[in-house]
Amino acid sequence: MKASEVRKMNAEQLNEKLTGLKKDLFFLRMQHATNQLDNPLKIRETKHDIARVKTVLRELQASDKQ
16 A cells, blocks of 8 residues: 555545554464464555554644644
């Protein structure tokens, strides 16, 4: 997921996406712990996506306060 894609979403969509990404990360960690994960880099990618979504959400909150 690119930052430009994330910036096009509104706050409600971002919160839904964040929830979904956190669930994905949980299941990826479970698969990694049981040696069922084919590509461990997916964990890293998911963490980066979570950070992108959180950053854009924070920017939206900061712009609302001004």
